[in-house]
Amino acid sequence: MTRPYDFPSLTDLACFEAAARHLSFKRASSELNVTPAAVSHRIKALEIELGRQLFTRQYRSVELTESGALLFVSLQRGFESISETVAKIRSRHDRTGVSIAATTAMGGLLLTPRLATFWKSHPTIAISQFIQDGGPAQGVDLSIHYGDPDLTSDETRVWFRDRILALGSSQFAEAHSIQRISDLSRVPLIHTISGANAWTDWPEWLAAMDRPPPKGPGFYLNNYLISLKAAEDHIGAVLGWEGMVSEHLSSGRLVQLVPEAMESPYPFYVRIHGQASANAKLFADWLVGQDIRDTAV
Structure with missing residues (x-):
């Protein structure tokens, strides 16, 4: 045959x-x-x-x-x-639950802190959270992204668009005498390189301020949470989305190094995948309705 x-x-x-x-x-x-x-x-x-x-x-x-x-x-x-x-x-074995994928940073800083609030009003809906730092999210109902939502053919919900700040530890700011934006061109900068999301990086941020590309040493990491931790450990300055890192700022673990800020060129958004259940869409609508700067979650 x-x-x-x-x-x-x-x-x-x-x-x-x-x-x-x-x-x-x-x-x-x-x-x-x-x-x-x-x-x-x-x-x-x-x-x-x-x-x-x-x-x-x-x-x-x-x-x-x-x-x-x-x-x-x-x-x-x-x-x-x-x-x-x-x-x-x-x-498909359980269409009442919701599966959602996000990077380590988005999961830890944006998603996980808000799940308890959701369960208070929807205690019967199970949430499965998957960390996907490398390639595209597959086999899930929802995924969280930073970028242009028009580039996906799936339904999306824009969550928030934030200001991007230059951040570092207070010890780092003092050690490098950082007072104005021109000082950032000579100090160590932390760059986040990730295949999952095109994080806005220092050359773009400085260009938005009509400043030349940085000339100081660079540290390149592939995980945004590790980038934030490196900044806390006084290794370099890092870019931070104001609402996303609100807890770092309120606790003093990181400080805004200069008053200038860049309006984020892209929003954070929720992608609703083709097989998403009604509960998944309910969760997506609930999530984008949450105030990103509300740290009491």
């Missing part, structure tokens, strides 16, 4: 996808819990079946050939679609 789909062994394809994603047979073997030799063997078998070389082998690395890159893109699309479908099926 002829197979309806013309492709090689799924095991070989999964092995190739892992190796192509890591550009390393060794890291792929760790992910798949097999030996590097087994990965190499499966990929060699796949290359023989396809009649094309998929990797260019270097001394300590591998690179995708044109055929390999074409196959990798196709596999990623297919695997992402399968993953999203599986997640949707798994989430």
Whole structure:
């Protein structure tokens, strides 16, 4: 009987996808819990079946050939679609609950502190919170983002748009004699680089103040909560969304270094995914109605 789909062994394809994603047979073997030799063997078998070389082998690395890159893109699309479908099926066992994804920072600073208030008025609705710092949120009802809501085809709710302040510890401000905005061009600055959200960074903030790009040393971190902690530890100045870091300011853990502030170019918003339940939409409407500067939550 002829197979309806013309492709090689799924095991070989999964092995190739892992190796192509890591550009390393060794890291792929760790992910798949097999030996590097087994990965190499499966990929060699796949290359023989396809009649094309998929990797260019270097001394300590591998690179995708044109055929390999074409196959990798196709596999990623297919695997992402399968993953999203599986997640949707798994989430359908309880349509009364609400699942919501956010980065570590958004979850810790914006979402988690407000859940107890929601449960006081809706005690029967279960909330499942997922931390997703890397890629796009999948298999959930809702997700929180910072960016342009018009770039998604899903329904959205704009939550708030905030002022962005230059923040640091009082000890840091004193040690670097920070009094005016020009002083920020020479001091250590903390940059947050994240694949999940395009955080507004120092060059944009300074440009909004008609100031040149920073010239001082930079510290680059991929987690906004860690960036805030680094600022608390006097490592550098960090950008902060006024309402989002209100507790840091009220407690004195961070202070506003200069009076100038930038109006945020993007809002924080809630994305309502296609499979969202009625309770999920209820929660989204409730959440965007909360005052972001209300720390008594």
